[in-house]
Amino acid sequence: MKAAVYEGPRTVTVKDVPDAKIEHPCDVLVKITTTNICGSDLHMYEGRSSFETGRTLGHENLGQVVEVGGAVSKVRVGDWVVLSFNIACGFCKQCEQGLTNYCLTMQPKPEMAGPAYGFAEMGPYQGGQAELLRVPYGDFNALRLREDAAERQLDYVMLADIFPTGYHATEMAGVKPGDQTIVYGAGPVGLMAAYSAILKGAGRVWVADHQPDRLRLAEQIGAIAINTADQDPAAVVKEATLGLGADNGYECVGYQAHDPQGQEDAALTMNGLIDTVRFTGGIGVVGVFLPEDPGGAEAQGELEAQRKVPLDFGMLWFKGQRIGTGQAPVKRYNRALRDLISSGKAAPGFLVSHELGLDEAASAYEHFDNRDDGWTKVVLHPDTDAGNGETDGFAHHTTADLRREARAKGVEGRSHMNKQQLEEALGH
DSSP states (O other): OEEEEEEETTEEEEEEOOOOOOOSTTOEEEEEEEEEEOTTHHHHHTTOSOOOTTOBOOOEEEEEEEEEOTTOOSOOTTOEEEEOSBOOOSSSHHHHTTOGGGOSSSOSOTTSOOOBTTOTTSOSOOOSSBSEEEETTHHHHEEEOOTTTTTTHHHHGGGGTHHHHHHHHHHHHTOOTTOEEEEEOOSHHHHHHHHHHHHTTOSEEEEEESOHHHHHHHHHTTOEEEETTTOOHHHHHHHHTTTOOEEEEEEOSOTTOBOTTOOBOTTHHHHHHHHHEEEEEEEEEOSOOOSOOTTHHHHTOHHHHTTOOOOOHHHHHHTTOEEEESOOOHHHHHHHHHHHHHTTSOOGGGGOOEEEEGGGHHHHHHHHHTTOTTOSOEEEESSGGGSSSOSSOTTTSOHHHHHHHHHHHTOTTGGGOOHHHHHHHHTO
């Protein structure tokens, strides 16, 4: 089978690798039709993690079941499923408490976090940027989808990671209807955090970033954009809240946070949140902070390389703020979020800018890593026949192209439409 394989810093190749296969009676084998490039994949792509060369990338995966192990009783061949990036057993102490993000069974190194597909230090599992993916404990880890799965893949694939992760940020921060809340980082996870806060009834949602294309998407979903190239988020929010600050906020950037000039500072967004969020407010941290950073000394200094971030803990303590951290327990949220999608109340596929075939993975990683204008979320289709009904349409008519056309023609609801919906609205 073909797969996107990490060959070293900023080098991804699409090559033939051994076919994924059933290895345990509880396994499910999935033909991947839609798989995303995640912002956290870029830490590995840039060589800023311990990810091994020769491994397949990809932890945001959706597809159709083609084979099941002898002990699988719920999932059937032919089912459309989305796969939580957490790989969990369902029966260990952590899983029984709903903490599937820190499963004790599937992670061979107890000192590390729970396992995931194709991710550094999160188990030996291959990623899903490939034609086939082995899913351990398939009855537990595969979320079956509705009848509209094939047509709404761009929405449902977000359930693998970034929609639940953004929602998890709002849960950890304690957002409530009417709250004034701020997101640091307008990447895919930050946009999903903003979107989740809006779905939960937040009164005002600010999104701080210095990438204009991402800030435009934030505005399209009803958030207030703060361009950090010329605005101080804390000053903007305090002015709008009688000096009090936001009720809560979310860190959606991680340890490679940097200013508009490109200078890295792992504490930049965290200290910004401490300043921006009011006394006794809540902060949810879902941006990735890893125990190892091979490039940390060169990019930021020895302190960051030793996993130490110069946090303004004195002000955090003084303000009595609460912080929740860590990767999302996807299964805690994905079923309910799936039902929001199927009912039409949520359409997280709005942030997809590019749909490409798997063979274009190397170029896609390069553009996404460069933060090239318009490359807000990249989706790969290993099997282009199973995408949105066209075998050659992914590169020729991107979602970004269709959205621009819809904007020019005044098509209502364009910011929430997936590619198929845009094509139908535009008569393509």
